[in-house]
Amino acid sequence: MPNSPDLGENYRIAYDNKIGFGKRPALIFIDFVEAYFNKDCELYADVDDALASALRIREAARAKNVPTIYTNVSYLPDGSDGGRFFQKAKPLRNFTRGNPMGAWPAALKVPDDELVITKQYPSAFFGTSLASTLTTWNIDTLILTGLSTSGCVRATCVDCSSHGFIPIVVRDAVGDRHEAPHEANLFDMNAKYGDVVTEAETIAYLDTIGDNS
Template sequence: MPTETDLGENYRRAYGNRIGFGKRPALILIDFVEAYFDPSCELYAGVETALASALRVREAARANGVPVIYTNVVYQPDGRDGGRFFQKALPLRNFIAGSPMGAWPQGLTVDPGETVISKQYPSAFFGTSLAPMLASAGIDTLVHTGLSTSGCVRATCVDSCSHGFIPIIVRDAVGDRHPAPHEANLFDMDAKYGDVVGEADIIDYFNTVGAAE
């Protein structure tokens, strides 16, 4: 059986490529909603540090003219618009329209002119206008922050790649309720779909983009 060192070397040899940053980024904050911050909710994930990081990244985006996009999840009262996803994942009932669990958490407000996309499935692209909106604005890079790493962040990353956008995932600004799926999915996204980078790298990137305008 291969050792952990052998497997690591195998992945580096097969998937060690970096795609790098594009010229026109947008920032997406995926599903930063109250359900993940309220200990009484079964979706509580203790991800306050991820939100704090995402807000610092957002500050840099705003300062440099980088478009900011938010997603949330909203269902009809009977969940019919959630299909099999709503049937399978019972905690999604927290996102019935009007539920306080679907509200923005303390410290997160949306400025006028920033875009909110309400979705019913894991990916921010599936069944939404995100892809044509980005394409029409000439965006080539989508910087991912949000929740959860193993769910909607990963799904959005894969679809971002599939739609031809460069997926960049900010390690400090994504979170999950358990470290094992969090780390495994960061590893996998970095290997196959986009680049996982640190908060400071993204802030420097946004500052560079702003200086070039």
């Protein structure tokens, strides 16, 4: 279109807004599982830096007694509990029950006293107890880290907003298999659903809040 603004200017005109951090956050690790770290797996995504960032944020969160939640994906051996998602996305076969690609990677230690939500669909909210749990914990802000940006992170961000929680997506702590979908989805989430922030901004925020014990 002649004389139309560029993409950035177009979105600034319509969507230039920030929600900001809330008062009672929780941190979520979305699908940081072996499939994305194993070079022999079709889902390998070179996302070591994203996990390292998420772990630094977890350290800052723990210092303030901010809860951490983890998600993974698991299906029956025939995938029959995965519905159309399992039928469409063939790489989900890596997450059938007992497949080592669904395990936590060596760099991620998940304590027994922190919540793990096992899901079958992209969003951490869909078909799970996450929304009820966050409500019970009086959480207003969900800090999103994990994999992949264009898939389960985005789906969780949209549902987070839909359920009334503030989605904070940490740019440094999410990853994808290619830069193009990664950047496009960060752009869109920041425009419409939540705030995309840096690791440094997130840790600075965590340092300012009172203990949530």
